[in-house]
Amino acid sequence: DAKTTQPTSMDCAEGRAANLPCNHSTISGNEYVYWYRQIHSQGPQYIIHGLKNNETNEMASLIITEDRKSSTLILPHATLRDTAVYYCIPIRKGGGADGLTFGKGTHLIIQP
Amino acid sequence: NAGVTQTPKFRVLKTGQSMTLLCAQDMNHEYMYWYRQDPGMGLRLIHYSVGEGTTAKGEVPDGYNVSRLKKQNFLLGLESAAPSQTSVYFCASSYPVYGGTDTQYFGPGTRLTVL
Numbered sequence: 001d002a003k004t005t006q007p008t009s010m011d012c013a014e015g016r017a018a019n020l021p022c023n024h025s026t027i028s029g030n031e032y033v034y035w036y037r038q039i040h041s042q043g044p045q046y047i048i049h050g051l052k053n054n055e056t057n058e059m060a061s062l063i064i065t066e067d068r069k070s071s072t073l074i075l076p077h078a079t080l081r082d083t084a085v086y087y088c089i090p091i092r093k094g095g096g097a098d099g100l101t102f103g104k105g106t107h108l109i110i111q112p
Numbered sequence: 113n114a115g116v117t118q119t120p121k122f123r124v125l126k127t128g129q130s131m132t133l134l135c136a137q138d139m140n141h142e143y144m145y146w147y148r149q150d151p152g153m154g155l156r157l158i159h160y161s162v163g164e165g166t167t168a169k170g171e172v173p174d175g176y177n178v179s180r181l182k183k184q185n186f187l188l189g190l191e192s193a194a195p196s197q198t199s200v201y202f203c204a205s206s207y208p209v210y211g212g213t214d215t216q217y218f219g220p221g222t223r224l225t226v227l
Binding site: 044099 | 116154156170208216218220
């Protein structure tokens with residue numbers, strides 16, 4: 001499985017866009033990039049995933065570089081409720097039963 | 113649609129006691145998982161199931177047993193609790209997308225303390 005590198009922590013002002021980077025330079029061609037987050041004391045929550053194209057849903061946007069070695073999760077208008085630990089996780093196709101490997105993630109703190 | 117629910121939310125055990133944690137999902141998902149999360153760390157997979165009547169070991173299975181008698185339920189058992197099993201336990205479920213990947217949906221967690 002590909003290893004990931006994320007900043008330990010980041011701050012963002014409320015109402016601004018939060019951009020969370022993830023380096024996954026060893027990702028293989030059959031691995032998707034998934035993003036989850038964990039708000040304090042709650043279970044992890046799925047945010048978005050992609051293979052090679054940029055993706056957008058109601059929660060966030062995902063930008064994957066053309067060489068797929070890194071990606072950026074964008075929360076367009078961050079609110080205080082977006083304060084959480086964000087995890088970038090490569091998952092291979094058909095790897096559903098593998099379970100998720102959570103690293104240390106990025107602790108995003110939204111400042112009022 | 114309740115999603116993934118876990119029972120109980122909190123529990124305190126003495127060393128050597130046994131207990132069962134219940135996970136239930138109402139999304140008709142095939143796959144179910146049990147994870148544990150220790151303070152300041154990421155989740156680690158204990159056991160998982162790819163369908164009713166099947167179970168398999170994950171990364172940290174020692175000291176735990178599981179059963180999946182019904183598709184919607186996944187039970188995690190501790191036969192003889194130890195202080196090292198003090199943790200927060202999360203259950204998750206997913207529907208396999210053949211040829212693709214599946215998204216896991218998590219429950220709210222069970223906080224277990226073993227004295």
